[in-house]
C-alpha cells in the first residue's frame with residue numbers, strides 16, 4: 099500500500115493532448131465523487147459530536163443520547179478479534195516463511211486456502227459465525243462470538259502482512275545470529291520475529307481498520323443490543339451496526355447516524371495516519387522497508 | 393532460507409515446528425471448515441426442497457414454501473455487473489492518470505486519498521447512498537432505491553481497490569517498452585492503448601476479479617439503497633434484492649427450512665468465491681513469482 | 688543448553704576447562720623439532736553447491752594461536768572453507784559438504800561437537816559488517832543470554848571488556864542504547880568482532896573483514912587482529928596481499944582449477960612469500976595474474 103506512493107513518478111516527458119484533458123477530467127470526477135461522500139458525512143456529522151455524544155448511552159432507539167456503550171462494545175469486539183488473530187497469524191507466518199522450504203507443496207496449499215478465505219464475503223462469515231460460535235458453541239449473540247468471527251475474517255490479511263515483514267528481515271542477520279551459536283528456534287523467536295514487529299504492527303492496524311469497518315458479519319453474531327455490555331458473553335452493538343440501524347430502521351435517526359459515522363471515520367483516519375507514520379519512522383530507524391499487502 | 397540441511401539431530405526443532413505447523417494447518421483448514429459448517433446447515437433445505445426447486449419455484453416466498461433463488465442471483469449479477477462496468481474504466485483512468493499524467497505531488501496525494509477511501513466502511517457509503525443519492529434518483533424515476541443506486545454506490549466502493557491494483561500493474565510496465573514505442577512514433581494515446589494496457593493486462597485482470605468478488609459479496613451498502621424487492625428488474629430504476637441482502641434481511645427471523653435455505657444461498661456465494669480464486673490462481677500463476685529475500 | 692559449564696568456561700577465560708586437554712596434534716609433522724598444535728585438521732574436504740564444486744579435496748592443517756591468511760582469486764571457495772569450519776554450511780541451501788574436519792581431534796562434520804557449541808567456540812566475521820539492527824547493548828545481550836549468561840552485571844562486564852579489547856569502548860560508551868547500525872562501517876565491524884569475542888571463542892574466522900572499510904578503519908581492524916593473534920586462532924580471508932603479509936603467520940593459497948576450488952600451497956608466511964614452491968604462487972604473488 100504505502101510502497102505504491104513512495105515510488106518516483108516518472109513524468110516521462112509527455113505533452114498535453116486530448117487524452118490528457120480526458121484523464122484530468124476523469125480523475126477529477128472520481129475524486130469529486132469521493133470527496134462528496136466524505137464532505138457530506140463530515141458536514142452533517144461533525145455538528146453532532148460532543149463530549150456527551152461520545153460518553154452517553156443512546157436514548158429513544160438512538161435518536162437522542164450518545165454512543166458510549168457502543169464504543170465500549172466496539173472496542174471489546176476488536177480486542178477479542180486481535181487477541182485471537184494476531185498470535186495465530188504470527189505462528190502461521192513463522193511456519194510459512196521460516197520453517198517451510200519455499201517451494202514446498204504444503205506451503206502452496208496453505209496459501210491458496212488463505213487466498214480463498216480472504217475472498218469469502220463477509221455475509222458468509224456472518225452466517226458461519228452465527229451457526230458455529232453462537233449456536234453450536236452456545237456463545238449466543240455475544241461480543242465473544244463477534245470477535246471470533248472477525249478474527250477468522252482478518253486472519254488472511256494478518257498472515258500475509260506478517261509473513262512479508264518476516265521475509266523482509268535480511269538473511270544476513272539470521273546467518274550472523276546462527277554464527278553466534280544461536281539455535282534456529284531462538285534465532286526466530288529472539289531475533290527475526292522482534293525485527294518484524296514493525297511490520298506486524300502495521301498489519302495489525304490494517305486488520306483493525308478492516309474489522310472496524312465490518313458490519314454484516316457482526317449483525318448475526320454480536321447482535322444489536324445497545325446497552326453497556328457487562329461481560330464478553332453479552333451482546334454488544336458495534337459502531338458500524340449502529341450507523342446502519344439508525345439509518346435504515348429508525349426514522350429520524352439520520353442525524354445521529356451521521357454523528358456515529360464521523361466517529362468511525364475519525365478512528366479510521368487515526369489508524370491510517372498511524373500506519374503511515376510508523377512505516378516511515380521504522381523504515382528510517384532500521385533501514386528495512388515495511389511491506390504491507392493491499 | 394533454511395533448506396535441506398545436511399545437519400543432524402540438533403537442527404530438528406520439534407516443539408516450534410509442530411506448534412507453528414499445527415497453527416498453519418488450522419488456518420488453512422478454516423476455509424474448509426467454514427464450508428462444511430455452511431453445508432451442514434444447508435443440508436436440511438437441500439434434502440427437503442431439493443436443488444431443482446431453488447431454480448424453478450414461482451418466486452421467493454419462504455412462508456408459503458416457495459424458494460426460487462434466481463431473482464436474487466439475477467439481482468446480484470446485475471448490481472455487480474453494473475458496478476464493474478463503471479468501476480473498471482474509472483479505475484484504469486485513475487491508474488493511467490497517476491502514472492503518466494499527474495505531476496508527482498499530485499499523484500502521491502491522489503493515491504493517498506484513494507487508499508483512504510478504500511478503508512471507508514461500506515455502511516458509510518450506504519449512508520451516503522441512502523441520504524444523498526437515492527433522493528436524486530427518485531427525482532428522475534421513483535422510487536429511487538434501485539438497481540442503479542446500488543450499482544453506483546457499489547462502483548464507488550470497489551473503485552479504490554481496482555484503482556490501486558491497476559496503478560501497481562500499470563507502473564510495472566517496463567519504461568523501455570514505453571520509450572521504444574514513443575521512439576517508433578506512437579502518440580502518447582496510442583502508447584497507452586497499444587502498449588501500456590496490454591502489458592498490464594494481467595494486473596488488470598486481477599483487479600477485475602478482486603473487484604467483482606467484492607461487488608458480489610458486498611451486503612450492507614447495497615442493502616441500504618437497492619430497495620430489496622424480490623424481482624428480476626426490468627429497468628435500472630427498479631428495486632432489486634441481492635443474495636447477500638436477502639440473507640441479511642431474513643436471517644434474524646428465519647426458522648427451520650427457511651433458515652437452511654439461506655445457507656444454501658451462502659453456498660452459492662462460496663461457489664462463486666472458489667471460482668474467482670481459481671481464476672485468480674490461473675491468471676497470476678504464482679509459481680512463476682520469485683521468492684523475494686532482500687539482503 | 689549446558690548452562691553451568693559454559694558459564695564457568697566463559698568466566699575463566701577461553702582455553703579453560705577441558706577443551707585444552709583434548710587438543711592434540713592430529714598429524715605428526717615429520718621434520719619438525721617440536722610438535723605443533725593444530726586446531727583444525729582438514730582432510731579431503733569437498734564442498735559443492737549443486738553443480739558448482741566450490742572446493743575439491745582440500746587437505747589443510749590450521750595451527751593454533753596463529754593467523755592463517757587465506758588468499759586466492761574470487762570464487763575459489765575461500766568463504767566456503769570458512770563456512771565449513773563452523774558448519775554454517777548447514778544453513779546454506781543446496782550446499783553439500785564431504786570429507787573430514789577434526790577440531791580438537793573431534794570430527795565436526797560427523798557431529799561429534801554440538802553445532803551451536805561449535806559456533807560459540809568459533810566466531811565468524813562477515814565481509815559486510817552486520818550488527819543486528821538493535822541497540823549496541825542488545826547486540827551483546829542476545830547471544831550471551833542464548834549461552835546462559837543472564838546476569839545483567841556480568842553481561843555489562845563482558846560487553847565492556849570486549850569493547851575495550853577492540854578499542855571501541857571510548858567511542859561507544861555513551862551510546863550503548865543507540866542502534867548499532869548508526870555506527871560507522873569500521874566501528875560496526877569492530878563491534879561484530881567484539882560481539883564474537885564476547886562468547887570467548889577459541890578461534891575467529893574473518894571473511895574479508897576490511898573489504899568494506901576505508902583505509903583508516905581497516906588499519907584499526909588490522910591492529911586488532913594483531914593484538915588478538917597471541918590468544919586466538921584466526922583464519923582471515925583477504926584479497927589484499929600486503930595485508931596477508933602483515934597479518935599472516937601462515938598462508939594458504941587457493942585457486943580455481945577446471946572450475947573447482949583447490950588448495951595450491953600452504954605453509955608458514957615466510958616460506959610462502961619468500962620461497963614459494965608452486966609456480967602459480969610465484970606468479971600470483973608477483974601480481975602477474977589476478
Ligand SMILES: Nc1ncnc2c1ncn2[C@@H]1O[C@H](COP(=O)(O)OP(=O)(O)OP(=O)(O)O)[C@@H](O)[C@H]1O
Nearest residue numbers: 736739740741760761762763764765766767768779
Ligand atoms: N549459496 C551458494 N549457492 C550456489 N553457489 C554458491 C553459493 N555460495 C557460493 N557459491 C559458489 O561457490 C563458489 C565458491 O564461492 P565462495 O563464496 O566460497 O568463493 P570466494 O573464494 O569466497 O570468492 P570471493 O573472493 O569473491 O568472496 C563460487 O563459484 C560460487 O558461485
Ligand SMILES: [Mg+2]
Nearest residue numbers: 765766767894
Ligand atoms: Mg568470499
